[in-house]
Amino acid sequence: MKKMDNRQVRIPGPKDQDITEHCRKFGIGPAEEKKLKKLLGHRAPLHEIQANAPTPQPKWR
Structure with a gap:
């Protein structure tokens, strides 16, 4: 008889991003950054921030 390993595979969820870094990277102003922090906290998954x-x-040419 064959022994079967019944281990669960853990799929990690989305990693939390720092909202301050994200705002700095994408040029989001301080007022919007404050709103995002109030809504999501200091760290949140990238899809929530976006x-x-x-x-x-x-950008006009």
Whole structure:
């Protein structure tokens, strides 16, 4: 008889990102950064930050 290992595979969730670093990287202003911190806390998953961040202004040529 064959021995079967019945181990669960752990799939890690999304890693939390620092909101201050994200705002600095993408040029989000201090007022919007404050709103994001109030809404999400100091660290949040990237998809949450992107969903709640303002849309960037278009760059005209």
